[in-house]
Amino acid sequence: QAANARELAKAGGARVIRQERFNAKELAKQIKALADNPQGLGRAAHAAWNCGRPRAVEDLADLVESFGGAEMMDVIRVGGNNARGASQGLPVGQGAVRESAE
Known part of the structure; x- marks a missing residue:
């Protein structure tokens, strides 16, 4: 936070109080x-x-997606190992989350 505040203050857009x-x-x-x-x-x-x-937010998501070449929703883990998608060898856009009957 301090580094962000210093940069904003340096640009003239804020005052910093330690x-x-x-x-x-x-x-x-x-x-x-x-x-x-x-x-x-x-x-x-x-x-x-x-x-x-x-x-x-969009810029960060684009950057992260560019690392693996997969759609973000294909690699997001929901509820442990329930995620499917690029990390399991499925084509991009084919990922899904399984519902557990437990």
């Missing part, structure tokens, strides 16, 4: 400083927006 200094008084001081400078707050909001990755 854990040992984080208390109600320090937080109120930081909030007041932001409220007293609406232009600065707007710049910070814009900088934070520019740091965002709206497609991060």
Whole structure:
């Protein structure tokens, strides 16, 4: 978290309060400083927006899928060893989860 906060602060989109200094008084001081400078707050909001990755989940899933060449749903294990698919030699897209009668 600290590394992410530092990067966002470096870009101008956040302020970092170290854990040992984080208390109600320090937080109120930081909030007041932001409220007293609406232009600065707007710049910070814009900088934070520019740091965002709206497609991060999709990008990560695409990256993981590219490692094995199989559809993600074919290799996800559900309930232990019940998953079927690429890891069991079935063609991509042919995986299924078996229901157990136990």
